[in-house]
Amino acid sequence: MKISKTEAMEVLDSRGNPTVEVELTLENGITANALVPSGASTGEKEAMELRDGDIKRYGGKGVLKAIENVNRIIAPAIQGLEITEQKHLDLKMIELDGTENKSRLGANAILGVSIAAAKAAAQYCNLPLFKYLGGPSANILPVPCMNIINGGKHSDNNVDFQEFMIAPHNAPNFQEAIRMGIETFHTLKKILIKKGYNTGVGDEGGFAPNLKSNEEAMEVIMEAIVQAGYKPGDDISICLDPAASEMWEDGQYVNFKSDKSKRTSVAMVKHWCDWVHKYPIVLLEDGMAENDWNGWKLLTDELGDKIEIVGDDIFCTNPVILSEGIKKGIANSILIKLNQIGTVTETLETIRLAYKNNYNCFVSHRSGETEDTTIADLTVAVNAGHLKTGSGCRSERISKFNRLIKIEKMLGKQAVFAGKNAFKNV
Numbered sequence: 001m002k003i004s005k006t007e008a009m010e011v012l013d014s015r016g017n018p019t020v021e022v023e024l025t026l027e028n029g030i031t032a033n034a035l036v037p038s039g040a041s042t043g044e045k046e047a048m049e050l051r052d053g054d055i056k057r058y059g060g061k062g063v064l065k066a067i068e069n070v071n072r073i074i075a076p077a078i079q080g081l082e083i084t085e086q087k088h089l090d091l092k093m094i095e096l097d098g099t100e101n102k103s104r105l106g107a108n109a110i111l112g113v114s115i116a117a118a119k120a121a122a123q124y125c126n127l128p129l130f131k132y133l134g135g136p137s138a139n140i141l142p143v144p145c146m147n148i149i150n151g152g153k154h155s156d157n158n159v160d161f162q163e164f165m166i167a168p169h170n171a172p173n174f175q176e177a178i179r180m181g182i183e184t185f186h187t188l189k190k191i192l193i194k195k196g197y198n199t200g201v202g203d204e205g206g207f208a209p210n211l212k213s214n215e216e217a218m219e220v221i222m223e224a225i226v227q228a229g230y231k232p233g234d235d236i237s238i239c240l241d242p243a244a245s246e247m248w249e250d251g252q253y254v255n256f257k258s259d260k261s262k263r264t265s266v267a268m269v270k271h272w273c274d275w276v277h278k279y280p281i282v283l284l285e286d287g288m289a290e291n292d293w294n295g296w297k298l299l300t301d302e303l304g305d306k307i308e309i310v311g312d313d314i315f316c317t318n319p320v321i322l323s324e325g326i327k328k329g330i331a332n333s334i335l336i337k338l339n340q341i342g343t344v345t346e347t348l349e350t351i352r353l354a355y356k357n358n359y360n361c362f363v364s365h366r367s368g369e370t371e372d373t374t375i376a377d378l379t380v381a382v383n384a385g386h387l388k389t390g391s392g393c394r395s396e397r398i399s400k401f402n403r404l405i406k407i408e409k410m411l412g413k414q415a416v417f418a419g420k421n422a423f424k425n426v
């Protein structure tokens with residue numbers, strides 16, 4: 001079955017910023033669409049998101065150039081290609097772009113087409129996307145790591161660390177795990193109100209209160225888990241993404257919103273060791289900055305056999321950078337964001353490389369999201385066992401949870417909930 005038409009348009013993401021939507025049509029009339037997400041605390045080596053830079057429109061954030069690249073350059077070049085040949089299609093776009101980081105056509109243009117094609121192919125094969133991408137062995141439902149307190153670049157409070165997540169793992173299935181997480185989220189709201197804090201939410205739907213310290217975020221989460229009726233560590237554990245690259249400057253960690261302190265890499269590692277000792281933490285993402293490879297090595301040596309250490313900004317879902325990390329013994333898991341690399345094919349290649357080297361894959365949304373639920377399917381397709389896609393509110397986050405509930409139902413008795421084993425070395 002061949003591609004007959006590909007068309008892009010400018011729509012909006014969850015922050016009200018323009019993004020790319022692609023609609024792809026096959027010769028038999030099947031159509032599929034994809035919407036592209038966008039990050040705020042981006043890694044330096046991510047594939048490039050093409051923005052117009054015309055300050056008269058959306059403060060320069062328009063994506064009309066990317067749209068035009070789909071409609072004028074990509075669409076004619078892929079017309080007539082076989083839809084089930086995803087790799088051929090993605091390589092064709094990479095070749096058309098011709099740059100290292102997809103900066104000519106834009107990763108947002110390329111990824112929109114790549115995902116829409118995968119969805120059209122799944123429809124053509126009469127398979128749900130997770131089965132089309134993952135085959136008959138795709139059956140593991142992930143632990144939903146829910147980001148219930150937002151700090152860093154995702155909110156305007158004084159909490160330094162970007163994401164405080166709860167991982168409800170002691171559940172018989174995904175649907176129950178979500179219930180546990182949501183109940184804890186709602187309990188946290190009551191606790192914050194009682195303490196006189198604001199319960200407005202940040203970009204990913206977690207609360208963004210002006211807490212007195214980062215420790216207080218951990219303490220209120222522990223309280224919420226207990227008050228919701230669960231045992232910290234046994235039922236629900238904690239995952240963190242401090243997004244440490246945002247604090248890194250001239251070889252030190254300095255950009256803290258809460259105080260003017262300066263921390264060396266060694267002090268940062270010590271901080272994480274102390275917290276892992278004190279709290280039921282099972283996963284730490286970007287505990288060190290992307291340009292602090294020595295700090296990363298130290299962190300992995302200290303904690304890599306106790307918890308999952310995930311590289312986000314440092315690896316950018318890029319197989320070449322991941323290879324270097326593997327060689328140097330950095331991290332034991334990689335964050336997977338489709339738009340950091342820009343095609344479905346390269347994303348799957350990175351995942352294969354990670355698994356081959358005994359690394360975990362942690363599938364992720366972006367802080368700027370849409371109603372597109374592709375990452376829910378991707379998580380199950382590659383049996384990743386855990387994902388992060390926001391908190392217990394905001395429909396661009398909840399849509400992924402709802403899709404996973406549906407996938408669990410579709411799989412029926414075949415479905416297996418990952419549970420605590422999902423986390424590396426825990």
Ligand code: PGA
Nearest residue numbers: 038039040041042366367
């Ligand atoms: P971003 O944040 O989408 O703003 O990059 C998510 C993350 O850092 O994991």
Ligand code: ZN
Nearest residue numbers: 241285286312
């Ligand atoms: Zn991150």
